[in-house]
Amino acid sequence: MLSPKFSELVRALRCLPSVGAKTAQRMALQLIERDRQGAELIVSTLTAALSDIGRCERCQALSETPVCPICADEQRDHAQLCIVESLTDWLAIEQSGAFQGYYFLLSGRLSPLDGIGPREIGVDRLMVRLDDPAIEEVILATSATIEGEATASYLQSMMAGSRYRVSRLAQGVPMGGELEYLDGHTLALALRSRRPITDD
Amino acid sequence: MLSPKFSELVRALRCLPSVGAKTAQRMALQLIERDRQGAELIVSTLTAALSDIGRCERCQALSETPVCPICADEQRDHAQLCIVESLTDWLAIEQSGAFQGYYFLLSGRLSPLDGIGPREIGVDRLMVRLDDPAIEEVILATSATIEGEATASYLQSMMAGSRYRVSRLAQGVPMGGELEYLDGHTLALALRSRRPITDD
Structure with a gap:
C-alpha cells in the first residue's frame, strides 16, 4: 500500500531497542515526510560510526583510536583497574566522577546455561591487561545480580593469590x-x- | 569521554520522534555494540528511501513512482475523492478497508496564527485534482479538532456550488x-x- 522501500525502512528501524511496528512507522514518516535533513544526518553519522568506531585494545571500550582517550590519559591513577560488564556501566561510573583509574570492559557476564563462559566475556584479554605491573587494586564492578555476582566470584577466585588487592562495590x-x-x-x-x- | 563520532550519532538520533538523550544513547549502543548488521540495514534502507521516495503527483502521498499504486489502480471508484490531512490518517482509512475511492493528501491543516494558509497545505494542487470530471463526491476527512474543522469548513466554502457532493465524516x-x-x-x-x- 505504502511504497515497498518505505516498508523496508520501517522493518529496518524495528532493530532499535523497544521500537515496535507503530513506533517504527512513526519514525519512518518523520524521517521521510518531515525531516529529511535529520534523516541524512543519521545516515552520515551512522556510516561514519560504523566504519570508524572499533574497540580500545587495552580496555575494550568503543574507541576511534587503537587506544581510547581514557587509557591514553597518563594523568589517571595507574594503580586502579575497574572491571565492568557493559559500556553503560562504564559510562555510569565515569559520569559519577568518583573514579580516576583505568577500566576494563568485559563483553557481558558469565551465563553457563547460555553457553557464555570466561572466553566469551573476554577473560583472556583481561589476563593480558592484568600483567600491567602498575596495578595495585582491581575493583570488581559487575552488577549486583545473580550472574553479575557469579562473574565477580569467578574473577575473584581466578585472581586469588595475586599481588594486587581485589575489591567489590559496596x-x-x-x-x-x-x-x-x-x-x-x-x-x-x-x-x-x-x-x-x-x-x- | 565516549568517542566523538558516537556522540554525533547520539545527537543525530534525537531527531526521531519522542527520543531523548538517554534513549538515543541506548539506540546508538545497540547499533554500534550489538547489532551492526541492523545498523547497516538502517543506513541502506534509509538511503534508498531518501533518494527514491517522492510524492504522487495526483494525491501527494509518498510514492516511488510518479503516480502512486492507489492512484494508478483503475479498479477503484473514480466517483469518490477523500481529502485527508496527513499520511497517518490516509493509512488509517486505507487500513480500515471501508473506502474504495481515491485520496488527496493535504500537507497539514490550516493554522493562520502559524502562517499556514491554503497555499501551504496544498489547496492549489487540490484544485487541479478536483478538475477530474469523474468525481461525484468529495469526502472531507480532516480530523475533528478545531484546526481540522476550520480546514474542512474552508474547503467546504471553496467548493460551494460545485457539481459534486461534499460530505464530512460522521x-x-x-x-x-x-x-x-x-x-x-x-x-x-x-x-x-x-x-x-x-x-x-
Missing part, C-alpha cells in the same frame, strides 16, 4: 532509599555490612 | 465507547445527529 541502602520500600535482601546485607561511625 | 460515539466516559461535546453531537432506526 552494597547497601541507595541514596534517597526509603527503608520501608527496600527489599529484604538489601536490608539484611546493609545490616550485616554496617559501619562503625567515626569522627572523621 | 461524528458520534466511537465503537466500544462507554457513554459514561465520553466528553460532553461528543455526546451532545451524537444526540443531535441521532438516526432513526430503520429495518434494513
Whole structure:
C-alpha cells in the first residue's frame, strides 16, 4: 500500500531497542515526510560510526583510536583497574566522577546455561591487561545480580593469590532509599555490612 | 569521554520522534555494540528511501513512482475523492478497508496564527485534482479538532456550488465507547445527529 522501500525502512528501524511496528512507522514518516535533513544526518553519522568506531585494545571500550582517550590519559591513577560488564556501566561510573583509574570492559557476564563462559566475556584479554605491573587494586564492578555476582566470584577466585588487592562495590541502602520500600535482601546485607561511625 | 563520532550519532538520533538523550544513547549502543548488521540495514534502507521516495503527483502521498499504486489502480471508484490531512490518517482509512475511492493528501491543516494558509497545505494542487470530471463526491476527512474543522469548513466554502457532493465524516460515539466516559461535546453531537432506526 505504502511504497515497498518505505516498508523496508520501517522493518529496518524495528532493530532499535523497544521500537515496535507503530513506533517504527512513526519514525519512518518523520524521517521521510518531515525531516529529511535529520534523516541524512543519521545516515552520515551512522556510516561514519560504523566504519570508524572499533574497540580500545587495552580496555575494550568503543574507541576511534587503537587506544581510547581514557587509557591514553597518563594523568589517571595507574594503580586502579575497574572491571565492568557493559559500556553503560562504564559510562555510569565515569559520569559519577568518583573514579580516576583505568577500566576494563568485559563483553557481558558469565551465563553457563547460555553457553557464555570466561572466553566469551573476554577473560583472556583481561589476563593480558592484568600483567600491567602498575596495578595495585582491581575493583570488581559487575552488577549486583545473580550472574553479575557469579562473574565477580569467578574473577575473584581466578585472581586469588595475586599481588594486587581485589575489591567489590559496596552494597547497601541507595541514596534517597526509603527503608520501608527496600527489599529484604538489601536490608539484611546493609545490616550485616554496617559501619562503625567515626569522627572523621 | 565516549568517542566523538558516537556522540554525533547520539545527537543525530534525537531527531526521531519522542527520543531523548538517554534513549538515543541506548539506540546508538545497540547499533554500534550489538547489532551492526541492523545498523547497516538502517543506513541502506534509509538511503534508498531518501533518494527514491517522492510524492504522487495526483494525491501527494509518498510514492516511488510518479503516480502512486492507489492512484494508478483503475479498479477503484473514480466517483469518490477523500481529502485527508496527513499520511497517518490516509493509512488509517486505507487500513480500515471501508473506502474504495481515491485520496488527496493535504500537507497539514490550516493554522493562520502559524502562517499556514491554503497555499501551504496544498489547496492549489487540490484544485487541479478536483478538475477530474469523474468525481461525484468529495469526502472531507480532516480530523475533528478545531484546526481540522476550520480546514474542512474552508474547503467546504471553496467548493460551494460545485457539481459534486461534499460530505464530512460522521461524528458520534466511537465503537466500544462507554457513554459514561465520553466528553460532553461528543455526546451532545451524537444526540443531535441521532438516526432513526430503520429495518434494513
